[in-house]
Structures are given as C-alpha cells and as structure tokens.
Amino acid sequence: MSGHDHGGDGVSRRKVLECMTWAGTGVLWTVTGGVPRSLGIIDSAQAATAAAPGMSFLQISDSHVGFDKPANPNALGTLEEAVGKINAMPAKPSFMIHTGDITHLSKAAEFDNAERIISQSKLDVHYVPGEHDFLDEEVKLYRERYGRGTKGQGWYSFDAGGVHFIGLVNVVDLKAGGLGNLGAEQLAWLQDDLRGKSKSTPIVLFAHIPLWTVYPEWGWGTEDGGRALEQVKGFGSVTVLNGHIHQVMQKVEGNVTFHTARSTAFPQPAPGAAASPGPMKVEDARLRGMLGVASINFKQNEQRLAIIDTPLQG
Amino acid sequence: MKTLNRRAFGVDLGLALAAAILLPATSARADDMEIHIDNFVFQPAELKIKAGTTVTWTNRDDIPHTVVSAGKFRSKTLDTDDKFSFTFTNAGDYKYFCSLHPHMTGMIKVE
Incomplete structure (x- = not known):
C-alpha cells in the first residue's frame, strides 16, 4: 500500500479493499483540491508532501486513556508512542484532529493524562467527543476542556489551508435500537454553516462514529448521517473522517471519501468477525501493527486529499 | 489451617441456618x-x-x-x-x- 494513490481515474474495488486491510498508527491526510489520497506509510507520504506545497494535518483517535484490560494494559503508553511518531515526522503537520474516545471512562485523571501526553505534540488539537468522553455524571469534564466556542453538544467548524473543517457530535441522545445520532438541531446548524460556501471549497467532516453505515449490527453507523451527507453533496471534494471502530476502512463514493482511523489503544475485530465489537486481544508482537495515527495532506489546485495511515510499528 | 476453615464454615452455616429460621421473608430472594x-x-x-x-x-x-x-x-x-x-x-x-x-x-x- 505504500505510496498508493487514490486519485486519478478512481479507485478500483480491489484497491479499496487493500486499503481496508491496511491498518496503522495514524492517518496522514493530504488535501489536494478535493478528494483524499492514501499515500501509504509515512516516508512516501512525506515525499509526496514535499513535491508540492500544501497543508497537512493529523488524525488521532480512540486513545481510551484509562483502559488497562488484556487487549492493551497500557493505553496511555501506546498513546505516548503515537505522539512520539508524530514528533518524529520531518514535516510538521499544521494541526491535529482527535475523533473521540479520548478517555475510557471520562475520569478527570484520564482527561488530564491524555492532555499531558497529547500536548507533547505541540500541535493545536481539534476534538470531537466519543461516547466514552461523556460518561461522568454531570457530563461536564469534556465540555470544560474542549467545549469552548462550540455549539450545542460540542459541534463547530473552522477553516484552515483553504479547507472547511466541520466537527460533528454523533454520540449524544442515542435511541434504543438505533445507531449514532446527529439530531435536528445539529443538522440545521450544518445547513446554516454551509450556506454561501463556494462548491469548490474542500470540505472535511469529522465525527466519532462513522457517518456512513459500516456495520449496523454492531452499531457502526449514524442514524441520520445520510442527512448530513446530503448537505455536502454538491461540493467538489468531501472527506469524512471517523474513528470508533478501531481499524482503517475507506470507501469512495463520487466526490466523497470516507475513512476511519486506527485507535492508539486497542484493535477491534473486522465487522462480524467476532462475537462482539469489543477490544480484540492479539499477540503482543502484533498489537502495535494494529494501532496508529493518520495524516492528511492538502495541496492547492488538486482535487485529491491524501490519507496516510501509519501504524505504531511495522 | 484446616481446623480454622472448619470452624469458620461452622459459624457460617450456623448464621445461615439462623437467618433461614429468623427471616422467612428471605425465601423471596430466590426469585x-x-x-x-x-x-x-x-x-x-x-x-x-x-x-x-x-x-x-x-x-x-x-x-x-x-x-x-x-x-x-x-x-x-x-x-x-x-x-x-x-x-x-x-x-x-x-x-x-x-x-x-x-x-x-x-x-x-x-x-
């Protein structure tokens, strides 16, 4: 997969499937005018970045600080390894997004530990919450730390490098028997946020639970995700970045590229491959090949975002 | 150690029997x-x-x-x-x- 390009004339089914099996530490995203490209592991990504000026940012997800079960007795340690990988990148990314489940149980000490490690990247971090970040009784710890300047349950947008970024919250007010949930208030805000935007503006939507239906039997999807995607349909370049499922998956539909990042804490099984989506215990030697981060690179005047998933090891 | 265990068991058994006799309502707990x-x-x-x-x-x-x-x-x-x-x-x-x-x-x- 190293150096593989999702641009050009489209992505064959087999290539998409290859990407789905290609797991890593993080995703390096390259936005080059519209659609993301998956560049492979970090060296080739950096080579591509160097070839043309642009903007790159990182995605980190599902750090589950506080998790200490057999699937990874030291989730804080692997988060620190991921930050070490980020700091070792020769080209410094512009900023980082964290797609939720910062902590495992929303304890103050877990948030504090996460902050202590993630801040070592010395990057601005834009967070969206996962369901594990809203577990404290008063549901205030996440909001106190990361909710400033956000709307509703914590959604917001910002612009960077010519790209419009929209952070969505789909882990609140979940309905029995259902999937992730955005809700009417957030969808109305999204419509408002996009009003007047040029259709050539590259859009990045990010949220914790996949906005597309990955595997409803395990709750891997968002009930009203389709309504958000309808609103970005006319844009030339849309990239949807999610976490929650602790593995890399990608698909491309027209101008929309969907991508999920690895966790830095523990892997989860492929859809339907186990009795439940719970933490998957693998041999110690394999664990770091299944954790990682992602980087994304945006280049002016190109129609593609490049996404690079980098495992902690391998 | 064996005698201690046996004695502890005896105490527990005694308490359990007492509870069964004194608290007939506990039978509801079976449900x-x-x-x-x-x-x-x-x-x-x-x-x-x-x-x-x-x-x-x-x-x-x-x-x-x-x-x-x-x-x-x-x-x-x-x-x-x-x-x-x-x-x-x-x-x-x-x-x-x-x-x-x-x-x-x-x-x-x-x-």
Whole structure:
C-alpha cells in the first residue's frame, strides 16, 4: 500500500479493499483540491508532501486513556508512542484532529493524562467527543476542556489551508435500537454553516462514529448521517473522517471519501468477525501493527486529499 | 489451617441456618434475577418476572455499558464487573437499552 494513490481515474474495488486491510498508527491526510489520497506509510507520504506545497494535518483517535484490560494494559503508553511518531515526522503537520474516545471512562485523571501526553505534540488539537468522553455524571469534564466556542453538544467548524473543517457530535441522545445520532438541531446548524460556501471549497467532516453505515449490527453507523451527507453533496471534494471502530476502512463514493482511523489503544475485530465489537486481544508482537495515527495532506489546485495511515510499528 | 476453615464454615452455616429460621421473608430472594452483559448482549434479552422482583445486571465485558429504560430507571456507567439492581414493583413491559451502544436492547415483563 505504500505510496498508493487514490486519485486519478478512481479507485478500483480491489484497491479499496487493500486499503481496508491496511491498518496503522495514524492517518496522514493530504488535501489536494478535493478528494483524499492514501499515500501509504509515512516516508512516501512525506515525499509526496514535499513535491508540492500544501497543508497537512493529523488524525488521532480512540486513545481510551484509562483502559488497562488484556487487549492493551497500557493505553496511555501506546498513546505516548503515537505522539512520539508524530514528533518524529520531518514535516510538521499544521494541526491535529482527535475523533473521540479520548478517555475510557471520562475520569478527570484520564482527561488530564491524555492532555499531558497529547500536548507533547505541540500541535493545536481539534476534538470531537466519543461516547466514552461523556460518561461522568454531570457530563461536564469534556465540555470544560474542549467545549469552548462550540455549539450545542460540542459541534463547530473552522477553516484552515483553504479547507472547511466541520466537527460533528454523533454520540449524544442515542435511541434504543438505533445507531449514532446527529439530531435536528445539529443538522440545521450544518445547513446554516454551509450556506454561501463556494462548491469548490474542500470540505472535511469529522465525527466519532462513522457517518456512513459500516456495520449496523454492531452499531457502526449514524442514524441520520445520510442527512448530513446530503448537505455536502454538491461540493467538489468531501472527506469524512471517523474513528470508533478501531481499524482503517475507506470507501469512495463520487466526490466523497470516507475513512476511519486506527485507535492508539486497542484493535477491534473486522465487522462480524467476532462475537462482539469489543477490544480484540492479539499477540503482543502484533498489537502495535494494529494501532496508529493518520495524516492528511492538502495541496492547492488538486482535487485529491491524501490519507496516510501509519501504524505504531511495522 | 484446616481446623480454622472448619470452624469458620461452622459459624457460617450456623448464621445461615439462623437467618433461614429468623427471616422467612428471605425465601423471596430466590426469585431475584440476574442478567449478564456478555459480548454486547443482555442475557437473557427478555425476562418474565413477578412484581417485587429485584433484577441485577452485571457487566462482564471489557467495555463499559449502561442499563437505561426511558423514564423508569437508569444505571450509572458500569465498568467491567460493575452491577446495577432495580426492583420492579409495578406490572408492565420495561424496554431498556445501553445508552452507549444502543443496538443493545432488552425487555423485562413484570406480571
């Protein structure tokens, strides 16, 4: 997969499937005018970045600080390894997004530990919450730390490098028997946020639970995700970045590229491959090949975002 | 050590017998029910009980869950091996789910 390009004339089914099996530490995203490209592991990504000026940012997800079960007795340690990988990148990314489940149980000490490690990247971090970040009784710890300047349950947008970024919250007010949930208030805000935007503006939507239906039997999807995607349909370049499922998956539909990042804490099984989506215990030697981060690179005047998933090891 | 164990056993047995004699109401406890959460599933998913029964949920997953019945009861977040109990005093159907993983649903039918 190293150096593989999702641009050009489209992505064959087999290539998409290859990407789905290609797991890593993080995703390096390259936005080059519209659609993301998956560049492979970090060296080739950096080579591509160097070839043309642009903007790159990182995605980190599902750090589950506080998790200490057999699937990874030291989730804080692997988060620190991921930050070490980020700091070792020769080209410094512009900023980082964290797609939720910062902590495992929303304890103050877990948030504090996460902050202590993630801040070592010395990057601005834009967070969206996962369901594990809203577990404290008063549901205030996440909001106190990361909710400033956000709307509703914590959604917001910002612009960077010519790209419009929209952070969505789909882990609140979940309905029995259902999937992730955005809700009417957030969808109305999204419509408002996009009003007047040029259709050539590259859009990045990010949220914790996949906005597309990955595997409803395990709750891997968002009930009203389709309504958000309808609103970005006319844009030339849309990239949807999610976490929650602790593995890399990608698909491309027209101008929309969907991508999920690895966790830095523990892997989860492929859809339907186990009795439940719970933490998957693998041999110690394999664990770091299944954790990682992602980087994304945006280049002016190109129609593609490049996404690079980098495992902690391998 | 053996004699100590035997003595401790004898004390426990004595207490148990005393409890059985002094507290005949404890026989109702035999009806109390357990539900386990394993692999993101409430087991059993549907339970029929009599009014007055206490149901205890135990989370045996490595991931936290909750037990929520809208307007009826709501557990705190249950980490691994945490328990939540609720006593059903009124007849009716109680649908419930995990508010973190809403595809996990269950039903308590109280007669």
